[in-house]
Amino acid sequence: MRYTTTENYPAPDTFDFADAPSDLFALASGVDAKFPGWDAIFAASTKQKTFRVRSTVDSAAITPLNVGFLKTPVTIDFDNTGGMLSTSGTLWSQQRVAGDGPSWWYFGGLFLVLEASAPTIGKPVGVNLAINDTNTDTNASITTNIYGDSPASNTSGEFVAFQGIVKCYGTASGIPTFNNGNTVNYVVKAGSMFWGTRLGGA
Amino acid sequence: MPGVTPNRSIRYPLYGEAALPPIAMEATAIDIDTAATTTDGLRAGALHKPRASILSTLGIGSGQAITKASITGLTFNQLNYDNTAAQNFADLGNNRLVCRTAGVYYITAGGTADFSGSMTTPCTLQIAISRNGNTSSLPDFQPHKYFTPDMTAGFLDISVSAWSFMVLAVNDLITANFFWNAANTPTLNFANAFLSATMLCTNP
Numbered sequence: 001m002r003y004t005t006t007e008n009y010p011a012p013d014t015f016d017f018a019d020a021p022s023d024l025f026a027l028a029s030g031v032d033a034k035f036p037g038w039d040a041i042f043a044a045s046t047k048q049k050t051f052r053v054r055s056t057v058d059s060a061a062i063t064p065l066n067v068g069f070l071k072t073p074v075t076i077d078f079d080n081t082g083g084m085l086s087t088s089g090t091l092w093s094q095q096r097v098a099g100d101g102p103s104w105w106y107f108g109g110l111f112l113v114l115e116a117s118a119p120t121i122g123k124p125v126g127v128n129l130a131i132n133d134t135n136t137d138t139n140a141s142i143t144t145n146i147y148g149d150s151p152a153s154n155t156s157g158e159f160v161a162f163q164g165i166v167k168c169y170g171t172a173s174g175i176p177t178f179n180n181g182n183t184v185n186y187v188v189k190a191g192s193m194f195w196g197t198r199l200g201g202a
Numbered sequence: 203m204p205g206v207t208p209n210r211s212i213r214y215p216l217y218g219e220a221a222l223p224p225i226a227m228e229a230t231a232i233d234i235d236t237a238a239t240t241t242d243g244l245r246a247g248a249l250h251k252p253r254a255s256i257l258s259t260l261g262i263g264s265g266q267a268i269t270k271a272s273i274t275g276l277t278f279n280q281l282n283y284d285n286t287a288a289q290n291f292a293d294l295g296n297n298r299l300v301c302r303t304a305g306v307y308y309i310t311a312g313g314t315a316d317f318s319g320s321m322t323t324p325c326t327l328q329i330a331i332s333r334n335g336n337t338s339s340l341p342d343f344q345p346h347k348y349f350t351p352d353m354t355a356g357f358l359d360i361s362v363s364a365w366s367f368m369v370l371a372v373n374d375l376i377t378a379n380f381f382w383n384a385a386n387t388p389t390l391n392f393a394n395a396f397l398s399a400t401m402l403c404t405n406p
Contacts, residue, residue: 020223021215024230025205028214031234032207035241042244046251050306050403052367054341077341078306078369078405106308108367110344121324122349153349155326155383161346163365191340195367197306197402 001026007034048200049081051092054193059178061116061185068178068188070111077193083173092196093173103201107131107146108163109176109194116185119152125186126150126179127160129194133172142169152182157189165199210237252303254291255282255398258313262359265316265393268380273330273337276311276378276395283398291399299376299397305404307370311378312363313395319388325350328381331366331397333374341368345381359393369405 002011010026012019054077055070062068083094111127119125126149133142148162166172176194180186205214212233215226256278260266268274277297284292286302293300301307309331330337330345337343344366368376378397382390 017223020226021217021219024214024226028207028212028230028234031237032209032212035210035237038241039244042241042248045248046305046401046404048403052306052341052369080403108365110340110346110366112340150347151349153324153326153347155349158349159328159345159347161365189340193341193367197308197367 047080048198049083049094050195050197051079051081051083052077052193052195053079053092055188055190057190059188061187062178062180063185064180064183066180068180068186070176070188070192070194071190081196081198091173091175092194094168094171102136102167102169104165104199105131105168105172105196106163106165106199107174107194107196109148109161109192111160111176111178111192112157112189113160113178113186113192114157114189115152115154115182116187118154119182119184121154122151123182124149124151125158125160125182127162127176128179129162129164129174129176131166131168131172131174133166133168136169136171149179149181210240212237250285251401252286252291252301252305253398253400254284254286254299255396256280256292256294256297256299257282257397258393258395260391260393260395262314262316262393263391265314265391266395268315268382268390268392270387270390271381271383273379273381274392276313276380276392276397278395278397282396293375297377299399301370301372301374301376303401303404304371305369305401307368307376307399307401309366309368309376309397309399310363311395311397312361313380314393315360315362315380315382316391316393317358317360317388318391325384326382327360327362329362329364330379330381331364331368332377332379333368333370335375335377337379344368371405 009030012023059071129146131144144166146164150158150160213229258278327348328345333342346364
């Protein structure tokens with residue numbers, strides 16, 4: 001039996017009608033064995049790991065110069081990462097998948113925060129998403145912070161958006177926090193959310 | 203030809219079958235062709251996730267007039283891109299995008315708020331992306347807010363943009379809208395508007 005040079009499909013050395021069944025069986029089986037691998041690659045590329053989580057209740061009052069979180073319970077709008085922990089609500093924790101090397105992720109979010117009384121105009125409030133990761137080659141811990149902020153406008157709340165791209169080694173976790181840099185209390189409103197999607201391998 | 207392969211059911215002859223080798227080979231080749239066509243479809247889906255972009259060619263000085271304190275849908279007059287087979291992700295005539303494949307989408311909108319006339323502080327600008335006409339609540343209304351406490355009087359242009367991460371179903375409508383408010387009443391035209399979307403992953 002000979003084999004094709006690129007895909008290694010079997011081909012008969014010499015053609016004999018009597019051998020046609022076994023030759024065709026070898027060829028059909030050789031080609032057939034290739035398809036699942038191709039299909040898996042293509043199918044996976046339209047189903048890359050993605051999540052979005054959204055708080056369903058308002059947070060407690062967050063006092064000036066303090067940090068608050070998305071309040072649980074939350075709604076997981078979408079998650080095929082297996083990393084969104086519904087029990088703790090706001091925490092995304094992705095375990096490394098065997099054979100999956102370092103990869104690039106896009107993270108982002110949108111918080112609606114509301115002042116309890118007239119804020120100091122122009123003084124910022126912000127959101128920080130800290131992605132904690134471990135370099136599996138060096139065992140070093142890595143934290144990447146994604147910030148977004150907004151100057152207070154005293155117009156019944158602020159939308160604070162943030163986004164960034166982070167290289168993850170595969171055991172990453174992230175939790176967004178609200179940083180009250182103003183002089184009055186704020187609450188993180190229901191509907192505030194954050195998200196992420198795996199862009200591809202490193 | 204009773205024999206078939208386990209994955210893609212490619213036919214092959216068994217010993218003792220009466221079929222001539224050319225006929226048997228044809229059947230095998232046809233099945234390989236069918237299997238390859240299926241895989242080609244998956245490959246095309248992977249390489250060409252739905253993407254579309256519409257924009258406005260109305261520039262600074264001739265943009266869309268936006269009334270103060272009124273959420274206004276942005277309008278567009280040019281198809282920039284649409285890679286769907288039917289060219290129907292973008293719905294330019296209705297100033298929107300129409301989801302044709304359920305999934306999670308990254309959507310952006312932006313442009314330039316083009317002020318003219320007397321201006322005092324402060325000024326609030328908001329550009330938002332809406333799903334199915336929602337202009338009031340997260341997550342189907344995802345605004346980005348801009349606040350200019352030190353805005354000076356006179357002619358001024360401020361570029362704004364918003365991004366969103368939406369879970370869409372087939373036939374969901376995506377629009378962009380703009381809102382502004384200020385202490386007095388200058389004129390505001392919105393120039394160089396755009397609305398773009400790309401699918402990140404399918405649902406489920």
